[in-house]
Amino acid sequence: MKNIKYVMIVISLFIACSQQYAQTSIEWKSYKTSGRISNSLALQGDLLWVATDAGLVKIDINTGESTTYNKTNSKLPSDIIQCVMVDPNFNLWIGTDVCLVKYSNDIWTVFDASNSPLPYQRVIDLVTDYDGVIWIATLGDGLYSYNGTNFTSYTTNNSDIPSDMIRSIAIDINGNKWIGTIGNGLLKFDGKEWKVFNSKNSGIGDDRITSVYIDPSGIIWAGTFKAGVVKYDGRSWEAFNNQNSQLPDNKIWFIKPDSDGNMWIGTDRGGLVKFDTPDMVIYNQENSNIPSNSITSFLVDESGNKWISSFKGVAKMDEKKWETFNSENTGISSSNILSLSVGLQNKLYIASDDNGLIVFANNTWQIFNTQNSKIPSNYVRCFANEKNGDVWIGTDKGLVKYNEFSWTIFDKTNSSLPADYVTALAVDANGNKWIGTYDGGIAKYDGAEWTIFNPENSTFPSIGVSSIAIDEGGNVWVGTLDGGVAKYDNSQWTVFNTSNSDLSHNKIFDIKISPIGEKYIGTFGGGLNVFDDENWKVYNSQNSKLPDDYITAIAIDDDNIKYIGTNGGMAKINKDKWTIFKRAESGLPSDRILSITIDEKGNKWIGTAKRGLAVFKDGGILLGN
Template identity: 30%
Template sequence: MKKIFSVFIIFFLVVNLRAQSWFTYTNSNTNGKLPDTNVECLAVDANGVVWIGTYFNGLVKFDGTNWTNYNTSNSPLKDKTIIDVAVDKQNNVWVANYANGVFRYNPSTNTWTQFTKESGALTNNYTYAIEVDNQGNVWVGLTPSSYNDPGVLRYNGNSWAQGNVFKDNFNSYGAEAIGVDKSGNVWCGTRIGLYKYDGTSWTYFSKENTLGGLGGNYIRTIAGDASGNVWVGTTDYVNFQTVGGGLSKFNGSTWTIYKSSTHPIDDFVSAIAFRNNDVWIGTGFCGQIGNYKGIYVFNGTTFTSYQSTSTFPGNCVNDIVVDKNANVYIGSAFGLTKYGTIVSVEKEDLLPTEFAITAFPNPFNPSTTIEYEIAKSGSYSLKIFNSIGEEIETLFSGELNAGFYKKHFDASKLASGIYYCRLTGSNINVSTKLVLIK
């Protein structure tokens, strides 16, 4: 009997390790291997390796198990601040290194190449954004040195394009966000609006000429989905104040805007990524004061919110990427958060440091999965209550060790409405709201 019990424990541990879960990597729980919790930007290469740009400690490579840091002391990087990172078709890593131009790093040969104004490649060393188009060209957004200088440059693998086609288009503003759609159009976001390049000419979009389809003219983030839609996060200025412009979608002919006045979403959209058929939306204006709302997942009909109290430690999101296994990585000022299969962190990294509870999907019909974190061994109960506080069901009651757990909740016999899942134990009482829609 003891041997059977031991096998069960091992099996449970493997299943728990491979469950779809939230986990945040920080400087402390990686023993300093993630040297900076200020994660500014993210990219995933063809091998599934995550490349992490930090604000204070350079570039970090994470292959799911091992961490490698590239900084000013062990690489040619000239500054520890990484503004953006991208991976090209040859699996080279491109880095916008603050005021030092851009670097191209070849991991297979461990070689670095720097492109600067002094080398004749760029027109300015202050670079904002990097993106790779469908043909493999690398696009770099930068600050124009003068009115006639380009706000974006294109590198085809051999030379940098600085011709007239790239001049006088952004009115001396640089491209601070770059995205590529399914058709290969390159979209550049500036502080005065959005520009689309179709390979021949530029088209300008603004809050004014889209009749509010764009919520603001300061473009924060751009992403194209598999259906050909372009998604844009914007910021606006009202009465000399910075306000969120919401999330905009362009299907090639029509603009649709999602704002807090009409949808359950925060207006400061800072990052966009796609996982299966869902749009993952990061909110926040990191470095600015604001009450940001973390992550939203939009399935085309419903917005599901994930905030720091139950999932990851910071509501202000800088970037989101999705790897080939549909794992989601979220960069914030509080670390690197992963939603997906947790298989390769060390045992001590798996132990939660606080009590938390979440549900996915939420809203749901008719069932959802409750995931909860136990920070200390003890006696606990997990129960469902209706909106007036009546107990509906006990999902668990008993002893638990510190760790991550999940329970399936089937509400097929319940009416639509608001319910609460509550985790209680010695000196703890945490809950999450459940929305059942039939």
């Protein structure tokens, strides 16, 4: 095998972007993860366009300079880009998760339900035929064509197309469209009639077709979701899978050609395959420095360089030299922001699910993970801050005490910690640390002695703890994974659950205490509960403007304004006024909120699932310590 090298392009694992909602101040800024590249690359001269889950990235292949376009700095209606294509007139066409976009001469043209027959639907693939007509695959509303003036739709409601779940399109030399569907096999459309090839009437082993390619001799190649690759010469079928060939994985993302007549196959977990029938050469993380074994797209530039996109970035394969390109990079590389906390000097502590502890201070990012520090795991779940600057960190492999000079690890082997998976933390006025665990109950640690509470030795209602809050009277309020809420008054536990109170659900996500002493309790499907020590009030999606009943995060500022994170966006509650923030209408990178905290300057920091971090402040965000 030749010594082939890859040039990694780090596409800003968190891409910083701003959105201006007032005339003089920026109220939103987001740091979005784009570690996963979507399923498409396109070349426009010396410009490489990359479809990502956090916007459209433009890379100058000569200089390595990159620019990211998203809905905050362009007319793109969404940051989730599914596919890109350059037409014969050099226009760029962009498929998003909500519509189709054309970009030409710095002008953005959006085609959606307001100005075209296209529905609010994912545009998953684009191709141009020999007449310059654009063919548009949607994942849920069929096939469309656009001739520059008019759209034509082909759906199960108005044609004989057997499926509206279209995944891929290829066009043969006779103008026939070969269409891969999710669930109905491979289709051939000659402009009038539809022909179906599926697992019942052909050699296709899986009716979920992920990719279609037609080679120069007219042979049809199709990639499938679980049955590898099939070849059709118009008469017979031949299958290539991990049972009868060197193909390393049966889940295929693409089949593409190079300039030498080889085919390249991207797999889900088996790496990249060079296929020169019948030989296969495999490039994976075990035998090369390819960035990922999940390869999602491929193209060859005019110099013969091969470009791939993957779940962990873009790489350029060059047999002669190494060259590294970097786009704007905050240094953060995590998809899920599980917890947020503000410490001394307004430092922001960020819990990631894959890259350890992240600290943001003075507009500088620091990462502490298992490779560069003594933190025992890259999965960080929670924080608690002490007045002296010590930060307590909960991981799935123990408890960590951290300051700028040392790391101290507590686990079951060297302490009385009841379980290594630490899920919640709080520090009371006396400096006691309260440590909630996933399956060991809750512990109190005063710096020397440990006290454990669980259902076997006390009236504590659960072994699983999700959240801890401490009120001004020193009472400890604990949210559990299945036993409701427990209150500890330094002598006994009082339990509130669906059987003995008006609590709406026994699975608790978060608890926060307001400046006037009310307990705000987020539940797993039961909405938001408010308890004033006597009465309960429940807010849900039926009786309020709450966007979702799964309450994942709560933050309350000094003015008693509540910020409620849900699986469907964020709610701001100011007395009786509700304001709802959704990804489509705000700077939120995702509607799935995982964490919220408020810093010393009143900025609200919002962690999301798979879309990174955002900061928001009415009147304008204030960054810097």
